[in-house]
Amino acid sequence: MYEFEIQNMTCGHCASTVEKAIKTADPxxxxxxxxxxxxxxxxxxxxxxxxxxxxxxxxxxxSFTRI
Incomplete structure (x- = not known):
């Protein structure tokens, strides 16, 4: 498992966009x-x-770290 620190993620829409990007890369x-x-x-x-x-x-x- 990895933890990503995400800059400029300030609202629910931002979180949704990030999750969609992750799921697009790896469903x-x-x-x-x-x-x-x-x-x-x-x-x-x-x-x-x-x-x-x-x-x-x-x-x-x-950026990311392994956890």
Whole structure:
């Protein structure tokens, strides 16, 4: 599982956009978005850099750590 810190995620629409980007990259991913902490916890089989790229392509700078 990876935790992504997502900049500029400030509302429910933003969280929905981030989740959609993650699911587009990996439809099988399990995702928990926390708007308050501006994080997304993602269980995926993809390389996390691919998920990070999808989030950034959606317009949200992000970084990740393994948890």
């Amino acid at each position: 099988e991913a399990s995702t928990v978005i926390d708007l308050a902490s501006k994080t997304a916890k993602v269980a995926t089989r993809l390389d996390p850099s691919a998920i990070n790229a999808a989030i950034e392509t959606a317009g949200y700078p992000s």
